[in-house]
Amino acid sequence: MKLTDYLAETLADHGVKNVFGLTGGAVVHLFDSAAQTGRIEPIFHHHEQAAAFAAQANARVTEGLGVCFVTTGPGVTNAITGLAAAWLDSVPCLFVSGQTRVAHTTRHKRIRQLGTQELDVIPLVESMTKSAVMVEKAEDFPYELGRALHLATTGRPGPVWIDLPLDLQWADIDPATCRHYDPADDATTADLVLEPTHESIDTIASWIAQAERPLLLAGYGVVRSGARDKFARLVEETQLPFVTTWGAIDVMPSGHPLNLGRPGVAGQRGANLAVQNCDLLIAVGSHLNIPVTGTMFHAFARTAKIVVVDIDPDELAERTVPVHLPVQADAGRFLDRLSARAPFQAPAARSAWMAACERYRDYLQPPAATTGEISPYDYVRTLSDLSADDDLVVVDGGGTNVYTSFQTFELKGRQRMYLSTALCSMGSGFPESIGICIGGERRRTICLCGDGSAQLNIQELQTILHHQLPIKIFISDNRGYMSIRHTQSEFLGARYTGSQASGGVSLPDYTKVAAAYGLPVFEITERGELSDGLAAALAAPGPSLCVVHTAPNQEITPRQGFRQREDGTFAARPLEDMAPLLERREFAEAMMIPAWDEIAAPRPVAPASTSA
Numbered sequence: 001m002k003l004t005d006y007l008a009e010t011l012a013d014h015g016v017k018n019v020f021g022l023t024g025g026a027v028v029h030l031f032d033s034a035a036q037t038g039r040i041e042p043i044f045h046h047h048e049q050a051a052a053f054a055a056q057a058n059a060r061v062t063e064g065l066g067v068c069f070v071t072t073g074p075g076v077t078n079a080i081t082g083l084a085a086a087w088l089d090s091v092p093c094l095f096v097s098g099q100t101r102v103a104h105t106t107r108h109k110r111i112r113q114l115g116t117q118e119l120d121v122i123p124l125v126e127s128m129t130k131s132a133v134m135v136e137k138a139e140d141f142p143y144e145l146g147r148a149l150h151l152a153t154t155g156r157p158g159p160v161w162i163d164l165p166l167d168l169q170w171a172d173i174d175p176a177t178c179r180h181y182d183p184a185d186d187a188t189t190a191d192l193v194l195e196p197t198h199e200s201i202d203t204i205a206s207w208i209a210q211a212e213r214p215l216l217l218a219g220y221g222v223v224r225s226g227a228r229d230k231f232a233r234l235v236e237e238t239q240l241p242f243v244t245t246w247g248a249i250d251v252m253p254s255g256h257p258l259n260l261g262r263p264g265v266a267g268q269r270g271a272n273l274a275v276q277n278c279d280l281l282i283a284v285g286s287h288l289n290i291p292v293t294g295t296m297f298h299a300f301a302r303t304a305k306i307v308v309v310d311i312d313p314d315e316l317a318e319r320t321v322p323v324h325l326p327v328q329a330d331a332g333r334f335l336d337r338l339s340a341r342a343p344f345q346a347p348a349a350r351s352a353w354m355a356a357c358e359r360y361r362d363y364l365q366p367p368a369a370t371t372g373e374i375s376p377y378d379y380v381r382t383l384s385d386l387s388a389d390d391d392l393v394v395v396d397g398g399g400t401n402v403y404t405s406f407q408t409f410e411l412k413g414r415q416r417m418y419l420s421t422a423l424c425s426m427g428s429g430f431p432e433s434i435g436i437c438i439g440g441e442r443r444r445t446i447c448l449c450g451d452g453s454a455q456l457n458i459q460e461l462q463t464i465l466h467h468q469l470p471i472k473i474f475i476s477d478n479r480g481y482m483s484i485r486h487t488q489s490e491f492l493g494a495r496y497t498g499s500q501a502s503g504g505v506s507l508p509d510y511t512k513v514a515a516a517y518g519l520p521v522f523e524i525t526e527r528g529e530l531s532d533g534l535a536a537a538l539a540a541p542g543p544s545l546c547v548v549h550t551a552p553n554q555e556i557t558p559r560q561g562f563r564q565r566e567d568g569t570f571a572a573r574p575l576e577d578m579a580p581l582l583e584r585r586e587f588a589e590a591m592m593i594p595a596w597d598e599i600a601a602p603r604p605v606a607p608a609s610t611s612a
Contacts, residue, residue: 001172021042057418214241214350288321376554429457472537475545510547560578
């Protein structure tokens with residue numbers, strides 16, 4: 001059996017329906033074998049970075065394995081950004097790179113290059129993969145493929161990489177006589193801890209019963225473990241209010257009365273008020289990274305007992321905020337075990353907390369427009385209102401686009417929202433929309449993108465057009481990089497170097513660009529055109545692109561506040577006190593704990609060992 005035929009059939013048997021990539025001399029056998037299965041459709045992009053983004057996005061929506069094939073040399077280096085996105089967000093992906101013939105590689109040699117476009121791949125990718133190998137003997141391939149597929153999809157998922165020399169690709173192998181992978185023989189998988197202990201569940205159940213102001217926090221681990229329904233069941237059984245990270249934004253509808261939004265340095269004011277005022281925070285599937293907690297670690301949820309449930313023991317060991325009970329477990333299994341203990345007896349004083357949570361929901365609304373121009377908040381909210389209950393939503397990683405989308409878009413029904421949250425790369429939106437739309441059975445997909453980000457993978461408009469995917473692209477044209485301009489305005493005396501045309505960066509007229517690609521084009525320049533214009537773009541058959549001219553100086557709000565010290569440096573404010581600051585009486589009424597005392601001693605990290 002031809003080795004690449006074995007690869008393709010094995011992938012198809014694992015449920016893979018698409019492989020993403022860009023053809024090249026070192027991967028023609030891989031793509032040919034995939035197409036010949038009749039069960040896998042190759043999707044060809046116009047840049048390997050786009051293919052890598054699409055593959056990991058496809059894995060997110062299918063909750064399966066993403067696959068990307070890239071050719072040797074520049075094909076590999078181009079794909080590394082998408083690989084990094086998969087690594088940081090724990091997305092299971094298989095990357096297979098074509099390579100020159102084994103004898104023409106520099107493996108085990110002290111030279112830079114031997115074969116044509118040859119590059120020693122493994123040292124480049126091994127820090128961002130769960131496994132990275134170059135296959136040197138054809139008979140070893142079934143073992144290496146089996147191990148890679150197992151590691152990618154078990155424990156804390158993540159990408160794996162196989163570098164496959166050209167002469168092995170067309171080699172004949174007999175799978176029946178080759179060595180195959182047995183997870184039981186691999187020390188890497190021997191110590192996985194998925195179940196929480198009885199002691200940890202007992203402790204948490206007791207804390208919930210005693211808490212006056214309990215709060216759940218759902219992280220991407222809830223989504224990755226397929227535990228949306230389990231989280232929803234726990235919420236309904238316990239009536240505990242909750243917040244979500246960006247990666248878990250669609251775990252339950254935004255309109256649920258117990259959903260208090262998305263906390264963090266660029267989160268929603270109501271969500272941060274809830275986190276900062278709670279007396280018990282149970283974070284499931286989140287390691288509480290800096291975008292959620294801010295850098296004032298000792299001020300985060302400072303009066304609360306904090307529980308963190310994470311499958312990765314290293315994340316639990318390297319925590320930044322004080323954690324009273326770290327629990328190593330799969331998020332879904334933890335939720336099952338905790339739900340089995342529900343309902344929990346609630347103290348009578350919890351009624352005051354629930355009333356406060358209702359008030360916090362009032363602070364989830366985006367700011368009103370401050371000028372006659374189109375506010376990006378009004379644009380996103382109108383688009384959200386017009387969207388269908390089963391739309392898929394993709395957010396490009398550009399700063400302003402991310403902030404306004406995650407502060408404003410209201411998820412409903414079967415809607416899902418996607419972003420490579422950890423890397424948050426500009427240019428991710430177009431290719432991720434392709435992977436999401438195809439993996440989502442070609443449901444209508446809304447892509448939110450900034451005018452700066454649209455340049456980075458603009459060639460993928462052709463891929464969208466070629467496949468006639470129902471992707472609705474909305475570009476917010478604010479004349480450059482608005483989030484960078486905010487930073488420059490606040491900290492650099494309004495010197496806009498590299499963030500707008502006068503500072504050295506200009507952008508094209510996207511209506512002309514889209515027309516050149518043959519896409520239907522829409523343009524909105526006035527606030528009065530917003531609703532009808534967005535509706536028309538959504539209703540157009542097939543793909544379309546709509547340019548929305550938004551205010552170039554709209555303040556991103558709320559956001560973490562800063563104060564300037566006497567020496568001219570800046571200090572962060574605690575997350576409950578976001579900028580623009582609330583009127584002090586209103587702020588005091590929203591707080592259920594004492595206001596932050598800047599001279600308070602930092603709270604020490606609780607000396608708790610990881611609980612399995």
